Amino acid sequence: MAADKPGTGRYSYGRFYDGPDPLAPPFDLRSAMDELGRDVMEGTSPRQAMRELMRRGLGDQQGLDDLMRRLNERRSKLQREHRLDGTLQEVRELLERALEAERNSLQAEDSDDARFREMQLDALPPSPAGAVAELQDYDWRNAEARQAYEQIQDLLGREALDQRFQGMKQAMENATPEDVERVREMISDLNDLLEAHARGEDTAEQFGEFMGKHGEFFPENPQTTDELIDLLAERAAAAQRMMNSLSAEQRAELEGLMQQAFGDPRLAEQLSRLDQQLQGMRPGEDWQGRGRFRGDDPMGMGEATRAMEELGQMDALAEQLSQSYPGARMEDIDFEALEATLGEQARVDAQRLAELQRELEEQGVFQRAADGSLMLSPKALRQLGQSSLRDVVGSLSTRRGERETQRSGAAGEATGATRPWSFGDTERWDVSRTLLNAEMRKAGGDVRDLDVSDVEIVETEQRTRAAVALCVDTSWSMVADGRWVPMKRTALALHHLVSTRFRGDALQLITFGRHAKEVELGELTALEGAWEQGTNLHHALLLAGRHLRRNIDAAPVVLVVTDGEPTAHLEPDGHAAFDYPPSPETLRATLNEVDALARLHAAMTVFMLGEDPRLEAFVDLVARRAGGRVVNPDLDGLGAAVVSDYLASRRRR
Known part of the structure; x- marks a missing residue:
């Protein structure tokens, strides 16, 4: 569309040439119906034919099978490249550094106290969890050793919080005792709020007060107590699946180490209370699952929990993409989660498939037969x-x-009318109308010679x-x-x-x-x-x-x-x-x-x-x-x- 002259307000209209038709649907409905029909004619049920079309995709557009393959590759890569014992490994390294520095200082001293301390260190339990617990009241002589031990407590606290609250590992770096107390108070208030909600009380006002006081810990900005519970339960379940995925020995080590988080056992108690409440409120979450990680790149507890969340999200997406459950529809797919996992193009392809399915249904491709079955x-x-x-x-x-x-000539008596030619017509051409159509087409910018679309024939009555x-x-x-x-x-x-x-x-x-x-x-x-x-x-x-x-x-x-x-x-x-x-x-x-x-x-x-x-x-x-x-x-x-x-x-x- 273009204006004839500036300011005249008049416009001329013509064929759109600049790229693909902006009003065209993002799929070829005719091709889709052809594919559905082919599958039905081969003996596939109409419902299964629709499902197969969604699985294959249409033309260059990816289908559900392609998206599922990419999802499985993403899952395999995540599990193949990482392992879950990163926190344990880091604790061991810090512990070895602390003990080595402390022993070096003690060896330089010639005193009974130094020999007694060496005996204390030699008698430490072999497990990191036991050793860290034994050293809680130890009076470190070496400043570097004391710093390494405090890093262990700080690391455990940050990892424990990062498992349950987004971004807490970075936020609590170099945390002061006041910071730790503020977090412990937030978790205590959170547990009080959840207990009141579990008793059936109206917690709207209490939730508002809680978010006003502690909202900085929840960048997701939940709007109700139930939204907050859903958010926390999904992450807590992922943390539990992460623990389930460890060996029994590794799990026992981490559970023991968590008591030393920030050097404050009360924090571990509040977190355990929180987990129990969330599991009781959202039993439908996957609290029993596990994942198999076999790579070389160790992940900390928070990072591993996010990996388990991603795996859980992939499991949900895989079920949605399979469309194998009763009443499955393309609209069931979480398009935002699909984009977060596989990228924007995956979301676009899935949404186009959903639009195609909806359009085919609105076009009435299938109808219900007398016996209740679907047919074309x-x-x-x-x-x-x-x-x-x-x-x-x-x-x-x-x-x-x-x-x-075909043959030329009349197939019956002429009616005086003409119509466009279509396959199977045997009537004679109306030459004047055909040539007029060609000239009008050329005036519109199409310079081709006579085209089949120009042809009109003399309408006749069949004898x-x-x-x-x-x-x-x-x-x-x-x-x-x-x-x-x-x-x-x-x-x-x-x-x-x-x-x-x-x-x-x-x-x-x-x-x-x-x-x-x-x-x-x-x-x-x-x-x-x-x-x-x-x-x-x-x-x-x-x-x-x-x-x-x-x-x-x-x-x-x-x-x-x-x-x-x-x-x-x-x-x-x-x-x-x-x-x-x-x-x-x-x-x-x-x-x-x-x-x-x-x-x-x-x-x-x-x-x-x-x-x-x-x-x-x-x-x-x-x-x-x-x-x-x-x-x-x-x-x-x-x-x-x-x-x-x-x-x-x-x-x-």
């Missing part, structure tokens, strides 16, 4: 039929040496109509030999052509395995392959004849798609008799129906799939008796062969 809706079937017919058009354009598929029976083989061999979906796509293409261009024609779809059945397009599309012996062409031709007789005023056409000779026929009592090789009774009954159709002057074409000599001999016999034809297309050309034969039969009339 008429709208989806029209879309699939259009796509199948489009593929057929492409196949017809590349065929060489085949019969002519004759046809009754068409398309009989398709649904025996197991069609499934086993990969002919199942091509057969269905052929039916879709023909159905779409008849329903959009030759609406006066009466098309009946007939399936035949052990028995034959008249089916609607939706039934055929959703039909699943089943192991069943029998190719009952006899029954199919009986139903075809009944369809032709119901439309006695129409030109009769019978199209048969099969990959095997008839091995079953219908007995008078309705029982299907099966024999292989075909019994004389089966062949006789089938050929009798062929003769009956010939007496109706039906134009019969058999599309023979495969190279079976016995089938070839049989269909040649059928063609001779019915005055029909045999076509032996490959699978890719089946749709084109059936559609072009149908069009040829109309031209012959």
Whole structure:
């Protein structure tokens, strides 16, 4: 859009050229419906087909499988590169430094007190936790040793707090006794608040006072007591999972060391009280899980807890991405958590998949059948039929040496109106309208010569109509030999052509395995392959004849798609008799129906799939008796062969 002249307020409108269409959806709905239809035609349930589409993605857009793979790689990398005993390792190093410095000072002294102190140090428990506890009241002679020991207490305090409160490790670095007392007071007030909430009291006012006094410790800024509990419980559960992931010896060491946090046992008592309350209030959190870390990079307790939180978040995302639980929907995915874990593009891909799922549902791709099952809706079937017919058009354009598929000239009486040309039209062009369309298109900036979109044809009234029976083989061999979906796509293409261009024609779809059945397009599309012996062409031709007789005023056409000779026929009592090789009774009954159709002057074409000599001999016999034809297309050309034969039969009339 651009203004004609500055200040005139008038605008001209034209085609948008600067990049992709800004109003276009971020997905190809037509391609999505084609993929859903293909899966359904292969025997997948509609619900599973939708799930598979979400798993694969669409075009260049990542699907859930890609996101799950990246999530698993992130999890594996985290566990492969790190280990959880970083705090224990740092405590051991500080303890060794303190003891070495103290012993060096004592060795330089020649006194009974120095020898006594050396005996004290030699008698320390071998475990770091026991040694740190024994040294709590020790009067250090060496300043460096005293500093290293105080660093242990400081480290343990900061790690204990960092496990439960975000950013506390950095905030409490070089903490003074006053800082430690302020934190202990905050945790004590927090426990009082949670106890009141657990008793069912209204804690809104108490929560406000607590946040006003201690809000600096909670950068997440929770708005209610429940939000605060959720925040703390998730982190406390991750801390517990971290402890569960340690060996029994490491766990015992850390639990003992925590009593020395900041040299104040009261802090450890308050933290233990807090953990117990949170576990009682949020039992649904994962307090029992564990992770397996096997890398070389040690993590401190706070860092390890964050790693366990990340693993827990990954577990939740993995469940959401799997979409395997009842009632799963793409909207269940935590897009913010996905972005935090895998980056912005992962969130964009997941949101587009959710939008695609929502759009497909709003478009009414599926509908509920009478038995409660899901099936493709008429709208989806029209879309699939259009796509199948489009593929057929492409196949017809590349065929060489085949019969002519179109003719020029009138197909009926002209009505005086024109309309755009579409595939299957045989009416003559309206030359003046076609050229006018081309000139108008060029005026809009498109300088191409005559385009198919310019063509308009003279509207005519059809002088004759046809009754068409398309009989398709649904025996197991069609499934086993990969002919199942091509057969269905052929039916879709023909159905779409008849329903959009030759609406006066009466098309009946007939399936035949052990028995034959008249089916609607939706039934055929959703039909699943089943192991069943029998190719009952006899029954199919009986139903075809009944369809032709119901439309006695129409030109009769019978199209048969099969990959095997008839091995079953219908007995008078309705029982299907099966024999292989075909019994004389089966062949006789089938050929009798062929003769009956010939007496109706039906134009019969058999599309023979495969190279079976016995089938070839049989269909040649059928063609001779019915005055029909045999076509032996490959699978890719089946749709084109059936559609072009149908069009040829109309031209012959």
